[in-house]
Amino acid sequence: MSNSLLDALSTAELLCPVITAGHEDYDRYRKVWNGIADRLPLAIVRPQTVEDVQKAVRAAASSGALLAVRGGGHSFPGLSTCDDGLVLDMSLLRSAVIDDDNQTVEVGGGALLGDLDRTTVPKGYVVPAGVISHTGVAGLTLGGGMGWASRKYGLTIDSLLGAEIVTASGDIVWTSATWNPELFWGIRGGGGNFGIVTRFKFRLHALTGIVAGQWTYPMENARQVLSSLRDRARQQPRDFTVSFTASQSGINVTAVWSGDAGLARATLSPFGALADGASGGLENLSYLTLQSRNDVAFAWSRRYYVKGGFWSDISDQAIEHIIDAIAHAPAPDCEIYAIQLGGAVSDIPDDATAYTGRNAGYYWLSEPIWDNMADDDKCIAWGRSTGRLLSDASITGNYVNEQGDTGSSVARDAYGPEKYQRLARLKARLDPTNLFRLNQNIEPQE
Secondary structure (H helix, E strand, O other), rough: OOOHHHHHHHHOOOOOOHHHEOOOOOOHOOOOOOOOOOOOOOOEOOOOOHHHHHHHHHHHHHHHHOOEEEEEOOOOOOOOOOOOOOEEEEOOOOOOEEOOOOOOEEOOOOOOOHHHHHHHHHOHHHHHHEEEEEEHHHHHHHHHOOOOOOHOOOOOOHEEEEEEOOOOOEEEEEEEOOOOHHHHHHHOOOOOOOOOOEEEEEEEEEEEOOEEEEEEEEEHHHHHHHHHHHHHHHHOOOEEEEEEEEEEOOEEEEEEOOOOOOHHHHHHHHHHOOOOEEEEEEEEHHHHHHHHHHOOOOOOEEEEEEEEEOOOOHHHHHHHHHHHHHHHOOOOOOOEEEEEHHHHHHHHHHHHHHOOOOOEEEEEEEOOOOHHHHHHHHHHHHHHHHHHHHOOOOOOOHHHHHHOOOOOOHHHHHHHHHHHHHHHHHHHOOOOOOOOOOOOOOOOOO
């Protein structure tokens, strides 16, 4: 197969180089964000045009090669790379262009969240997205996309107006609510199962001023902190969002207000008085600072595992599991994270998109982070066991972007039987040989 792939690439008339082992840039471009995913692809292609994408897809399909698609490279299980196959590195296709007249922005399939924010925010706009700026727009969007602006403006997919996609046959198609609508339904939560998105078109929203409060509480006060946070958060409008991270260093609470500035202090300050021992305070942040404040903690080449799920609310049972899990964490950066949802996310009917979880109040993560390979087994085991405990209080459905394991059960559990069957039929129509299988895979079924 290796000769077949290389032969197919050599005759594909690509306008970009084919990088293989021995090339001076091979080790640079084979690396992805999660240090666990140390893979050796046979070839890496970095397309400069959509035509390059088409040609590379056809080469992979004709040779039967494994195909990995890399946007930001942030896949937790390392699905944006592979051994002995082809990595299609989209990072050169990262343009972001605003249409002020129509209040839209078009974004290349290799753009990062930072590229999107640096284009939109200075002009007073925002597209709701994730919370780490070196995340890829494509992977985040195709799974759903959630972050600080989601309670006010919805998920990332709720601002998606259309997308240009290269299918498994190498054809270019456009999809929107009125053109290829079934595909548009599927890519809004169905992941990268149906093709390679080379261009996204998003609706823009007005960006209001941001005020954020950040406080750290001692872990011994976790029970009071989390129960008080839960009770106070229930009363807040959609201009407000709260998250917390529990680790051995304590409970970090971040509350963000993006509405009337005159209400910010009265709304946020109580989250600095959830229990005794708080340190921190309020800060007028730029949105760009808010979006990039986690970049260093989640740096490239650290080691990651994650298991996540939805809560309707923060239950007493979940609080007890959090306290116990942190007490037994094997590394200092093993953490449990949750972000508040609801608001505009819940305005969209659950069956309107492939994404499942519209009625959730929170999304939680069991997320060990570590740096030493020798700690792999114990950190992953902690992440899995903590995830199983936190799942006790979870509701149906899940978010495919934040799962460190793979296998058929991940997608089936995420979507439920009815949505999964609908996605599987779409998959059979667009990718019957499952060329795009390095994802939380939906197997083609008629």
